[in-house]
Amino acid sequence: MNRAALILPVLVFIIAGALSSVFIVDEKEKALVLQFGQIKAVREEPGLYFKIPMVQEVVRYDDRILGLDVEPLEVTPLDDRRLVVDAFARFRITDVQRFRQAVGASGLTLAENRIDTILRAQTREVLGGVTSSEILSADRAALAARIRDASRNEASTLGVEVIDVRLKRTDLPVQNLDATFARMRAEREREAADEVARGKEAAQRLRAQADRTKVELVxxxxxxxxxxxxxxxxxxxxxxxxxxxxxxxxxxxxxxxxxxxxxxxxxxxxxxxxxxxxxxxxxxxxxxx
The missing domain is CATH 1.20.5 (Single alpha-helices involved in coiled-coils or other helix-helix interfaces)
Structure with missing residues (x-):
């Protein structure tokens, strides 16, 4: 009776240890096996794997394409017409070992902050080298591709691949909208006044021609x-x-x-x-x- 009482806890301990030594990596993630904070193994393929219980731990990272909304930022193109740009990016963790070494235990949160910083810097650099007309035209897709390529080189040091960058919104700063609308209104009013003046001139010319023709006919x-x-x-x-x-x-x-x-x-x-x-x-x- 006493022997059974001793064997049962041992069996439970063995079974628990065996279960804790097994872990599964599915197709949506990658995993690192850490021992006292040091990387011992990289598991990128889906399957069943083993680790040393109580000594090693498993850290999982999402292997899917992730999204990041970049905080709106102001840029100043070549024509000094300030614009507020709102962008978003798609990225993926490609090298989990380098990713762990770059961001440590902070994981995805720190990585997103650093990617956001990279994207903001590259957005300012690329859009600052063109005019506002180019940014607001159909060429913005090419500009977004330039931002993506430039950001991809820097993000690779984090073990991350920037897959795509898109410019969602490009507007004038709020403080400049009223002045811009006033200037546009003044330009339209000036154009309207020019049209009215030209119309009056044409009408006067036609009226004079008609009067002359009438006098000649009479x-x-x-x-x-x-x-x-x-x-x-x-x-x-x-x-x-x-x-x-x-x-x-x-x-x-x-x-x-x-x-x-x-x-x-x-x-x-x-x-x-x-x-x-x-x-x-x-x-x-x-x-x-």
Whole structure:
């Protein structure tokens, strides 16, 4: 009975020790076997592994692609137009042994801080060498690739590979927005004023041209009407002259009748003249006979 009581704890201890000496590395991670803080083994392939219980420990690191949002930072391009840039990066731990040596027990937190510092420095350096127009254009993808390549060299000392860098947002600083909007508004108002001035100038030019054309047309019409009226008067006088030459007495009689008709129209038919006036020659009895 006493022997069984002694054997049972020993078996439990042996089983616990055996279980604590076994560890599993899956496909999403890499592991380091540490002994008193020193690296004894690197386990990068998925599988079942062993370690010395109570002496060695296992530290696991994520083998997947990780994301990091870089804190927004201000950059000053070549044209001195300050911009606020918001970027993010994708990275992966490629060398867990170097990663452990670089960041120690702080692990991923310290690594992200150092990667953030690297990305901020490279972003300022790359974007500071171009104009703001290039940053805001379609060339920003090429600029992000330059930031990635430059950051990749420095991050490799941490055992990390920077896979991708993207510029999410590029804006003006808040304190510059009002001034920029005011300047843009002033430029648009100036352009609008220029357009209005050009429109008024064009309208004045067209109006003057129309007035000139009207004067020319009216003058030409009056000239033609005077010519036609003069020709008609000449033709009328020629007809009268021809009629008078053919029968002067009949022409005088016709003219007198026309004068009688014109003078006796209307409600007032009273005329005052001498009885022997030639106006009544064709109304006298001897003339009728």
């Amino acid at each position: 003058s030409d019409a009056q000239r033609q009407s005077e010519i036609i009226r003069g020709e008609a008067d000449a033709r009328r006088n020629a007809v009268f002259a021809e009629a008078y030459g053919a029968d002067p007495e009949f022409f005088d009689f016709y003219r007198s009748l026309a004068a009688y008709r014109a003078s006796l129209l209307g409600g007032n038919s009273t005329m005052v003249m001498a009885p022997d006036s030639e106006f009544f020659n064709y109304l006298k009895s001897d003339q009728r006979r």
